[in-house]
Amino acid sequence: MRKKSVKLYTENVIENFYEAIRTNSLDKLHIPHSDVFYVRSALEARTGERFTLKQVESAMIAEGWLEDCVSNDYKKET
Numbered sequence: 868m869r870k871k872s873v874k875l876y877t878e879n880v881i882e883n884f885y886e887a888i889r890t891n892s893l894d895k896l897h898i899p900h901s902d903v904f905y906v907r908s909a910l911e912a913r914t915g916e917r918f919t920l921k922q923v924e925s926a927m928i929a930e931g932w933l934e935d936c937v938s939n940d941y942k943k944e945t
Contacts, residue, residue: 878919878920880898880899880920883896883898884896884898899920899923899924900924900933902927902932902933903920903923903924903927904920906923906927907920907923910923
């Protein structure tokens with residue numbers, strides 16, 4: 868059985884995190900839920916197309932995923 872993995876360091880997530888620590892702006896940082904990484908990986912495996920984290924998260928929210936847990940500020944950005 869092949870081991871599956873998801874790379875969490877795409878689209879500068881880790882760099883943005885460290886920059887937010889350095890500039891003391893963690894309250895302004897948005898890191899997508901791990902579900903978003905898994906859905907994006909599954910979409911890429913099925914379609915061969917790579918979507919951005921924001922595209923996947925926006926689509927998931929539009930479909931009613933975890934709507935109560937996503938901040939209102941992020942909803943306004945999308």
